[in-house]
Amino acid sequence: xxxxxxxxxxxxxxxxxxxxxxxxxxxxxxxxxxxxxxxxxxxxxxxxxxxxxxxxxxxxxxxxxxxxxxxxxxxxxxxxxxxxxxxxxxxxxxxxxxxxxxxxxxxxxxxxxxxxxxxxxxxxxxxxxxxxxxxxxxxxxxxxxxxxxxxxxxxxxxxxxxxxxxxxxxxxxxxxxxxxxxxxxxxxxxxxxxxxxxxxxxxxxxxxxxxxxxxxxxxxxxxxxxxxxxxxxxxxxxxxxxxxxxxxxxxxxxxxxxxxxxxxxxxxxxxxxxxxxxxxxxxxxxxxxxxxxxxxxxxxxxxxxxxxxxxxxxxxxxxxxxxxxxxxxxxxxxxxxxxxxxxxxxxxxxxxxxxxxxxxxxxxxxxxxxxxxxxxxxxxxxxxxxxxxxxxxxxxxxxxxxxxxxxx
Numbered sequence: 215x216x217x218x219x220x221x222x223x224x225x226x227x228x229x230x231x232x233x234x235x236x237x238x239x240x241x242x243x244x245x246x247x248x249x250x251x252x253x254x255x256x257x258x259x260x261x262x263x264x265x266x267x268x269x270x271x272x273x274x275x276x277x278x279x280x281x282x283x284x285x286x287x288x289x290x291x292x293x294x295x296x297x298x299x300x301x302x303x304x305x306x307x308x309x310x311x312x313x314x315x316x317x318x319x320x321x322x323x324x325x326x327x328x329x330x331x332x333x334x335x336x337x338x339x340x341x342x343x344x345x346x347x348x349x350x351x352x353x354x355x356x357x358x359x360x361x362x363x364x365x366x367x368x369x370x371x372x373x374x375x376x377x378x379x380x381x382x383x384x385x386x387x388x389x390x391x392x393x394x395x396x397x398x399x400x401x402x403x404x405x406x407x408x409x410x411x412x413x414x415x416x417x418x419x420x421x422x423x424x425x426x427x428x429x430x431x432x433x434x435x436x437x438x439x440x441x442x443x444x445x446x447x448x449x450x451x452x453x454x455x456x457x458x459x460x461x462x463x464x465x466x467x468x469x470x471x472x473x474x475x476x477x478x479x480x481x482x483x484x485x486x487x488x489x490x491x492x493x494x495x496x497x498x499x500x501x502x503x504x505x506x507x508x509x510x511x512x513x514x515x516x517x518x519x520x521x522x523x524x525x526x527x528x529x530x531x532x533x534x535x536x537x538x539x540x541x542x543x544x545x546x547x548x549x550x551x552x553x554x555x556x557x558x559x560x561x562x563x564x565x566x567x568x569x570x571x572x573x574x575x576x577x578x579x580x581x582x583x584x585x586x587x588x589x590x591x592x593x594x595x596x597x598x599x600x601x602x603x604x605x606x607x608x609x610x611x612x613x614x615x616x617x618x619x620x621x622x
Contacts, residue, residue, distance in 0.1 A: 229246065229262075231248075233248050233249050233250055233281075234246060234247070234248050234258075235247050235249065244262070245258075246262055246273075248277065248280045248281075250280070250281070256280050256285065258277070258280075259276065260272040260275075260276045261273065296337055298340065298341070299336060299337050299339060299340060300331075300332060300336050300337070300339075300340045300343065301332045301336035301337065303340045303376060303381065303382075304328050304329075304331075304332060304336075304372065306381070307372055308325070310375060310379070313375075317435075317455050317456045318455075319435065319455070319456075319495070324368055327361075327364060327365055327368050328368055328369075331365060331369070335347075335351075340376075340382070341382065343386045344386050345386045345387070345388075345389065345390060347386065348366060348386050348387045349390055351365060352365065352390060352393065353393075359392075359393045359395070359396070360396065362393055362394070363392045363394045366387055366390050369386075369387040370385060370387035370388060372387075373386060373387055373388075398521075399515055399517045399521060400513045400514060400515065400518045401518055401521035401525055402428075402518050402519055402521075403522075406511055406514055407428065407522065409509065409511065410424055410505075410506075410511065411424070414505065416472060417476040417478075419485065419486070420505045421473055422473045422474070422476070422477070422484060422485065423437065423485055423498070423501075423502065423505075423516075424519070425469050425472075425473040426440065426484065426485070427516055427519040427520065427523070428469075428519050428522065428523050429466075429467045429469055429470040429523070430450060430464050430470070430523075431519075431520050431524060431527075431540055431541050432452075432520070433455070433456065433517070433520060434498050434499050434517070435456065435495040436452060436454055436455055437485065437516075438485055438492060438493040438494065438495055438498050439452070439455075439483060440483065440484055441481065441482050441483040441484055442480055442484075443482075445466075446463075448465075448466065449463050449464060449465055450463075450464050450465075450466060451463045451464075456542075460542065462539075462540075462542045464540065485498060487501075498516070499515075499516055502515065502516040503515065520541070523541075524537060524541060524548075524552045525552060525555070527540065528552040528553050528556035529556045529559065529560075532553075533553070534546050534553050535549070537552060537553065
């Protein structure tokens with residue numbers, strides 16, 4: 215048996231078998247794959263380690279069977295498709311123009327979700343599906359609320375397409391509320407941005423990746439494809455992998471330009487692995503996860519930088535149309551989300567400035583006034599005023615007061 219360190223202590227432990235890699239999903243489940251050249255990826259079924267931290271004999275034997283081609287992959291027969299069933303509708307959707315124009319990653323994700331949905335109710339007539347059935351399927355997956363809401367989202371899109379193509383007359387998923395209360399990916403704070411820059415200087419791949427994501431606000435699927443060929447007339451131009459695939463043209467900021475100047479040599483893509491090859495989207499996501507974990511930013515991610523970029527631009531005063539142009543959004547929904555949040559913040563700050571001005575006007579110092587004489591007391595005494603008007607009504611606010619009003 216091969217004795218190695220237990221992988222439970224590190225999600226990035228290398229597997230000592232050629233062509234074999236280990237993958238850990240977001241729930242902590244580990245999977246092992248063998249990727250032979252020019253052959254489909256094979257997922258190992260045998261347990262990797264025993265209770266003593268040694269590679270199991272079953273894993274070694276299965277690995278060698280894969281190398282010698284003695285592993286037979288059972289092909290499941292295609293399920294029968296009943297016309298008018300849920301499975302029939304989904305298969306029709308897969309062949310539609312709307313589905314085929316989606317990004318490859320989106321098509322793959324939708325197929326994964328909808329095919330699992332078909333495992334239980336694929337043979338039922340889709341015209342008999344009601345809102346209560348959609349909600350029941352959602353609640354069945356309530357232990358993973360994000361996945362539950364994703365199913366509802368994809369079913370809503372499916373039935374909208376069915377209505378548009380006159381295959382259905384109503385959308386049973388319409389009006390089903392989300393159950394996931396999560397705010398999504400964490401948006402990097404200014405302190406976290408400064409911390410990453412302090413730990414990864416210019417010249418490192420981590421810093422280059424960081425500046426690309428933050429200054430361009432791109433998705434990781436687009437970041438891994440950017441290279442010198444995308445620089446046109448001093449701007450970075452590309453067609454996003456997702457969305458309407460319209461050209462996005464962005465200026466190169468000073469920080470990004472400085473990071474690009476540190477490139478050791480010209481490569482086809484800016485981001486390359488330790489072996490000089492271009493990152494895949496998922497591989498880059500895992501690497502970014504490692505860079506963040508190594509400096510204690512476990513809540514941060516590559517997509518969180520895209521959110522931070524949108525937040526910073528919105529708070530700087532960027533309009534919804536400007537945000538749409540920068541981030542490649544085809545409608546104003548996401549742009550409105552960030553603009554609304556920034557506007558609420560500005561309104562709150564302005565409100566507290568008014569509050570500070572109000573209290574400044576009330577805080578008139580009780581200093582000794584220079585009244586003319588004791589003889590003027592009486593009826594005219596109230597008309598005598600102090601010459602000190604520093605913070606009272608009509609006075610001028612000092613610089614310190616102005617600073618404090620902004621910090622409230």
